[in-house]
Amino acid sequence: MTTSLPDIAPPPLPEQGLDVWFVGNRSALFWLALKSGFWTVLSLGFYRFWMKTRLRRWYWSAIRPGGHPLEYVGDPWEKLLGFFIAVVFLTFYIGIVNLLLMFVSFSLFQNSVVGYFGSVLGVIPIWFYAQYRARRYVLARTRWRGVRFGLEAGAWGYAWRALVHWLITICTLGLLWPRMTFWLEKYKTDRTFFGSAKLVQGGHWAMLYRATVPFAVVLALTAGLVCWLVWLDPLIPDSATPLADIMSSFDDPDTLGFAVLGWQGIWRMVLLGPLALGLIYGAVHYRFVSKRILADHKRCAGVQLRSKLNGLRISMIYVLGTTIAYSILVFGILGIVGVAFGFFGSGALLEAQIGTSDPFGDLPRWLSVGIIAALYLAVFLFWGVLHHAFVTYALMRHMAVTLGLLNVAGLAQVSQRARDEFAEAEGFAEALDLGAAI
Known part of the structure; x- marks a missing residue:
């Protein structure tokens, strides 16, 4: 009796398209993040x-397009070695550049301000370079159905383009931000490959303006409120009040200085809170809705991407997730401050003098410092775990399940590409603290 080998080839691709599934469990991610974070500490x-x-x-x-999971085949040893390479390079680069800038600053301007300013500007190109290199490494170590992704070399080209686009955006007071978003994404997309197939970013940068509508509306309302408080119906009247009278009026708990200042309609200041939240929502909305619009104009080997990402849902994920994570962080830090004050504060000293000190107050200083350091690391560890569980997980799940692939028959003609080797992996992104996110 002969037995045939099982067919391990993936099933044929349907012509009508593929949906993307997300099968991860939040609790499994929580324990994985907690365990790996513990070993990191x-x-x-x-x-x-x-x-x-x-x-x-x-x-x-x-993440499983058409039921086939993506694969990440990155090696942690690559990351570690790349980090050391980047640190050595950046130490040499920043050291030499800072030395030259300080010499010029003291020689020509007799102060160090120009030198420090130039030092910050000198790191910005490396920042953009690291972003592109990190994306190239992640794509090179990602596979789907056994086929590798890839990104062409071009980090320095991306860096100088990013500098130019940021300069144009700043000079236009942000009016051309969609232009910068589009052209920088197009530069990266047009150099991205899935096997032998090249991705193409279509569309026009003006299409991103519709993603700016919520932010623009709230910004206009904020400008209107400022005009109302400053010019139309001033919050602070034009009559001048001596500075001494203003300062002394704050000693009165009933007025807190408002009476002598003569502020009119102080209740209007409450409107700044909702407007600030609106600006945050508008910024989050633009960031992700622009991704949806750009995704709808990407194509590869005849495949068209379709995204149904919901800007309001994304904003709710950010608000709820970050509130949970940062609440733990804030309360944890306050607790640490309380413990530290109990160990080293004036209250502990007074209790020791009257004989009612806590038994923990007799701990050696090195042990007290160790306890506080351990609590500090534990708080940030738990904050990172909650951020993964309630922000990153929810964002990736929503972005995955709202994405679809249309006309995928052309993917059957895609062939494998050579493995992209890296000397420094994501080292520059790690050294510049750009590699903390997934």
């Missing part, structure tokens, strides 16, 4: 390269 940060690799493999395997 114990290893003083060195395990973070393994932590990031494990988390990416989890996220990638949860």
Whole structure:
């Protein structure tokens, strides 16, 4: 009796398109992030390269276009070695550049302000360079149906283009922000490959203006409120009040200075709160809705992407998720401050003098410092875990399930591409703290 080998080839691609599934479980991610974060703390940060690799493999395997999971095949040793290479390079670069800038600053301007300003500007191109290199590494270590993604070399080209676009955007007071978003994304997309197939970013930068509508409306309302408070019906009247009278009036708990200032309609200041939240919503809306619009104009080997991403849902994820994560962070830091004050504050000293001190007050200083440091790391560890569970997880799930692939028959003709080797992996992004996100 003969037995045939099982057919391990993937099923044929349907012509009508593919939906994207997300099968990850939030509780599994929570425990993975907690466990890997714990080892990162114990290893003083060195395990973070393994932590990031494990988390990416989890996220990638949860995203399944047409039921076939993405694969992340990055190596943590690559990341560690790349980090060391980048640190050596940046140490040499920043050291030499700072030395020259300080010499010029003291020689020509007799102060260090120009030198410090130039030093900050000198790091900005490296920042953009690191962003592009990090994206290239992630794509090179991502596969779907066994076929590798890839990104052409072009980090320095991206860096100088980003500088030019940012300069234009700043000079136009942000009016051409959609132009910058479109052209920088087009530069990266047009150099992206899936196997032998090249991605193309279509459309025009003006199409992104509709994503700016919520932010523009709230910004106009904010400008109107400022005009109302400053010019139309001034909050502070034009009559001058001596500074001494203003300062002394704050001693009165009933007026807190408002009486002597003569502020009119102080209740109008409450409107600034909702407008600030509206600006945050508008910024989040633009960031993700622009991704949806750009995705709808991407194509590869005849495949057309379609995104149904919901800007309001994304904003709710941000608000609720970050509120949960940052509440733990804030309350944790306040608790640490209370513990530290109990160990080293004036209250502990007074209690020791009257004989009612807490038994923990007799701990050696090194042990007290160790306890506080451990609590500090634990708070940030738990904050990172909650951020993964309630922000990153929810965002990636929503972005995955709202994405679809149309006319995918052309993918059957895609062939494999050569493996893209990296000397420094994501080292520059890690050294510049750009690699903390998934």
